[in-house]
Amino acid sequence: MLRSLLPSFIADCVFPDHKQTWKVHPTSYLDGLRGIASVIVFFCHYTEENFRPLTRAYGVDDDGLSGWIQLPFVRMIFSGRPMVHIFFVISGFVLSYKPIKAIHARDLDKCYTALASSTFRRAFRLFGPCVASTFIIMVLCQLGYLYHPHTSWSAQFWNWENVMFHQLTWPWEWDHDLRPGYDIHLWTIPIEFAHSMLLFMVILMFSRVRLRIRQAMVFGLMVYCLTCGKWAGFEFLAGLFLAEVHILQSAQPKDWESSDPIYHQEKWSAISTVKPLLHLFLVILGLFIGGWPNNDADKTSGIRYFLEQTPMPFAKMDKLAPQKFWFGLSAVFTVWSVGELPFLKRFFEGSLAQYCGRVSYAVYICHGPVLGYFQKRVLGADYIPATGEPGTPDFKQAIAAAGIKGILGATTVTQKTMSWFVGLCILGPIVIWVADIFWRAIDNPVVSIGRKFENACLDDTEPSPRAMGYSPAA
Template identity: 60%
Template sequence: MLRSLIPSFVADAIWPEHRQSWKLHPTSYLDGLRGIASVVVFICHYTEENHPSLIPSYGLNPDYSPSSWIQLPFVRIIFSGRPMVHIFFVISGFVLSYKPVKSIHSRNLDRCFSILSSSAFRRPIRLFGPCVVSTFLIMLMIQCGWLRTPLPTLTEQFWAWKNAVFHSITWPWAWDYDLRPGYDVHLWTIPIEFAHSMLLFMVILVFSRVRQLVRQSAVLCLMVYFLCCGKWAAFEFITGLFLAECHLLQGTHSKTWESSETLSSYVPPKPLLGTIAWTTLHLTIIATAVFVGGWPNFGAEETPGIRYFHETTPEPFASMDPLAPQKLWFALGASLTVWSCGEVRFIRRFLEGPLAQYCGRVSYALYIVHGPVLEIFQGFVVGHTWLPSQGEPDGMDYLPAMPATGVKALVGGESPMQRTFAWLAGLFILAPVVIWAADVFWRAVDNPMIVLGRKIEMLCLDDVDEYRPRQGFALAG
């Protein structure tokens, strides 16, 4: 029981004989990248909800107060969560495509169809299962008075939770629209993830039997088509498919399903520009993506550098909605980042390192639990600065002055240095709590949900090649 309640890395240090070994695979760096992106999303929401003065671009604070150094270009990527969501989607397209495309290259279409069928069957359990559990726990905490204002009865609270799950979390019909789910608004990406996973599986199935050149040309055309339609999420998932096939073409791969017989091998060509120039190119791409990733939530038309991207945004993204221009550039930046991170050796080694790999393992759990954990603890940990009274003393809307509380009471919030230190101190206190909750949720809910999906699939599976009783059940007819 103790082992299950403490973080896994602490438990491994106490009981090393029970330590689970983790092996790297060809796409492990993507797990590390997804883990780092999840941490940035957590820092983003922590910053937006507790330190709004740090959100504007450097020098553009609305009250003309001095800006903090963490608002500078490039540096502000550490709390820019929106581009990380686009990285999630490109990685999902890559990872979900890797095995079926690998089987296509091995000339094993039966295996490809089996993988697609299995992935499509288990995808809703994998995505929705942990979210249903987490929002149900949030519903109970609300009813207990730990979060927000509860509804009068548990029955009303339950039906409100059911409606939120059905219409906002497991609702795939809105495609790339932000449904802002009740009980955890951060889960708005989950129905988008599910709908475009199904789209990805269909595209792989459609082009599984065609020649490689035709398939890659068609996928490129689809990528352009989705951008012309303003469908940024569809573009990102299909870009993941394209990158997965390029990854397979660059390395030596073999038929590993039934035997170790090498079916084909491909020696990647040397970079045309030379190793140093090629690395410099990818570092330039990543640096540009990091700069664009610092796109502010508002005031982009006034931000140096970002202003250029904002003004040159083509249609339909230029006029869809105020946030659409950033979605185009985030989509392009995420696609290039996923590609370049696999091509720069020291970045790939870092993403395959123990820290990034651990973040990758708990990334989905971290994404799910960080919202409610912050909502519970950030109020009294971070607190607020001194608030003056509002309204007339005899008026109905009068609010008395409130003394400073939490970290902001200890540090203050007048100068940029005080605001930055308060940001760091609150993050230093809250981050271990969020990581701890994510680690427990990962082992108690996320991993068991993966196992449950496999068990349900095996229970429902109809193997037409084996007409014999299995597990005590006789075949009828």
């Protein structure tokens, strides 16, 4: 019981005999990138809900005061919106990797088996942990610990059931933000599921097509999605395209294996100089675009240029559409470039990033309700003086200072930044702790249940001779 209640990295130190080992595979850096991205999403929601002035772009505040944390690149610490787009590109890459690798090995049976298995288990993987987490939230709501309870347990349950069927597991809106009840942050899950199915269908459709034709068609579908304003479809298909590029690069012969070493040495020298600089530039550009502010993009230096260059239909769809277009492009180039830069790849294959990758889905699921319960209690509020005349309808009593904001203040930019940091140091470990327990107690078992259920449903009987076209007489 003690081990199950401790975070896994602490439990591994206390109980080293039960420590689980983890292997690094060719795409482990993507797990690390997804893990760091999920932590940034948590930082984003924490900042937007408690320190919204810090999310403004540097230099565009009404009072003319800005803090260093609002500077370009630095603000990526809490820029969670572009991380969603990185999630989708990584999903497209990882879900495509095994079937595409089987296609290159000329093993279509293995490809079709991988596609069938992934399609069968995808709903378990995505919806199972969310159903469990929202059910727990529903119980906590009715007990009075979170949000607002309904009049009765039955009313609360049927409200939760409606959210499950018409928001959380509702894949028919493609890329619409359904803002599901109980945990609004799970709006990406039905989008993830719908586009996973689209991805599997595209792989199946092109599984018997020649390589160059398949790449051209996938690229054409990516462009088509952009011209239709479907950013999520573009990102998933871009992940498929990058997965095939990765497999092709892994299969290329080394330069020292060439019969003409002098020519290839000169060629490799030129490429080795330009290629890392190109990928480093793409990562830096992605970090800059990732700092796109939620408001006042038209007043933000640099970002204003990208806003003006946004093509149709993203330029006129809605207020957030321009940033989705640029976030999608930068996510594709970032995922591609991280795999091409050894120092970044090593970082995301490191123990910290890999741990974040293992608990990434749990962090994404758990951070909302954890913040909902703890953030007001921990952060409190700065002193607010009374307003109006006593005895008049517009009179409001003074609110006493409390919590971290009451101790450090939340008036100046420096006070807000210090309160933000201290609050994060307290709430961050709580979110990771809860997510770690959820990962081991619910997330991992749901994956195992999905695998076992698939195995139990498989038809492994031998086909009859009549089904194969043989007659008894033959």
